[in-house]
Amino acid sequence: MATPKKIIITGGLGFIFSHVTEYFVKKGWNVIVIDNESAGSHPEIVDDSFTYHKMNVCDRKVIDLIRDEKPEYVIHAAAISDVDYSIREPYKTLEENITANLNLFEACRELPSLKKFLYISTDEVYGECEHPKKEHEIIFPRNPYSCSKAVGSIMRYAYDNTYPDLLDKTAETRFCNVFGPRQDTRKIMPLIKHSLETGEPIPVHNDGKGYREYIYIKNIPPAVELVLEKGNRTYNITQNDGFTVRDLIDRVEKVTGKKVNTFPEKRPGMDMKYQMDFSRIKDELGWKPLYTFDEGLKEYFAS
Numbered sequence: 001m002a003t004p005k006k007i008i009i010t011g012g013l014g015f016i017f018s019h020v021t022e023y024f025v026k027k028g029w030n031v032i033v034i035d036n037e038s039a040g041s042h043p044e045i046v047d048d049s050f051t052y053h054k055m056n057v058c059d060r061k062v063i064d065l066i067r068d069e070k071p072e073y074v075i076h077a078a079a080i081s082d083v084d085y086s087i088r089e090p091y092k093t094l095e096e097n098i099t100a101n102l103n104l105f106e107a108c109r110e111l112p113s114l115k116k117f118l119y120i121s122t123d124e125v126y127g128e129c130e131h132p133k134k135e136h137e138i139i140f141p142r143n144p145y146s147c148s149k150a151v152g153s154i155m156r157y158a159y160d161n162t163y164p165d166l167l168d169k170t171a172e173t174r175f176c177n178v179f180g181p182r183q184d185t186r187k188i189m190p191l192i193k194h195s196l197e198t199g200e201p202i203p204v205h206n207d208g209k210g211y212r213e214y215i216y217i218k219n220i221p222p223a224v225e226l227v228l229e230k231g232n233r234t235y236n237i238t239q240n241d242g243f244t245v246r247d248l249i250d251r252v253e254k255v256t257g258k259k260v261n262t263f264p265e266k267r268p269g270m271d272m273k274y275q276m277d278f279s280r281i282k283d284e285l286g287w288k289p290l291y292t293f294d295e296g297l298k299e300y301f302a303s
């Protein structure tokens with residue numbers, strides 16, 4: 001029998017990467033999760049189907065841990081991921097997310113077993129998007145969270161270019177807004193679901209005019225696997241299902257036949273539109289999402 005592929009996932013207990021952890025476990029991979037059980041984490045998924053290290057990846061010990069484990073694949077997804085929190089706590093967000101990125105790049109630059117290091121990023125690194133952004137376009141983050149994520153994107157270019165062992169062994173994904181089970185309750189889709197279930201009003205930023213693209217969680221693990229196996233560039237991941245929050249709420253009200261109660265809130269410095277071009281992952285890697293937005297929406301609101 002072939003030896004199972006070994007993968008380390010930082011932030012593997014969080015919303016998106018708990019699903020990725022379970023996906024690779026189901027595929028028979030040897031999965032090692034590093035997570036510090038902070039905001040957004042789901043420690044209840046921990047069982048003996050994967051190895052778990054409770055650790056803050058800002059701690060330099062993580063470098064030795066990764067080098068000792070000798071994985072073929074490393075995904076770095078651990079991050080403070082809440083924009084509003086990052087606005088209240090810019091120092092902590094930038095310090096933690098940037099230190100975490102640095103430790104992961106340091107761990108991977110001397111890792112002979114490595115086949116691919118995947119850095120997980122976001123559409124927010126582009127800043128305001130007046131057209132669907134392509135991966136080669138300038139990144140212009142406009143809040144502390146997206147700034148901390150963009151630093152990782154820049155580090156990737158620097159490390160890939162400088163250290164021969166990393167050459168062509170790094171990749172990056174930039175997701176649009178992912179939604180699905182286990183998402184942090186402060187994000188828009190879980191808030192809408194909460195309002196539908198309880199009738200409680202939910203905050204809507206800047207008159208609900210913020211335009212975002214949305215993708216269902218079940219499309220993410222296969223896309224991540226594809227990039228790990230075949231990608232060595234940056235890949236936007238979206239299906240171009242974009243809506244203002246106002247339109248999104250209208251759509252959910254139509255699908256569910258129920259009313260979502262809201263109240264207005266202001267977010268300073270908010271980008272009003274994120275949109276990305278995903279032709280690179282489609283054309284170069286042959287990516288096809290498994291779920292349409294509507295299929296995802298129906299499944300999510302029925303769950």
Ligand SMILES: NC(=O)c1ccc[n+]([C@@H]2O[C@H](COP(=O)([O-])OP(=O)(O)OC[C@H]3O[C@@H](n4cnc5c(N)ncnc54)[C@H](O)[C@@H]3O)[C@@H](O)[C@H]2O)c1
Pocket residue numbers: 010011012013014015016017034035036037038039040041042055056057058076077078079080081082096100120121122123149174175176177178179184
């Ligand atoms: N949710 C989205 O729509 C979205 C969109 C684009 C990109 N992303 C990126 O995807 C990744 C996952 O996002 P998410 O929404 O699932 O986040 P999340 O907040 O649900 O999960 C983050 C996980 O990382 C862990 N973590 C945070 N800091 C850590 C540290 N210093 N050491 C160890 N563990 C730490 C947390 O405990 C948590 O389990 C992030 O890198 C985020 O920037 C998310």
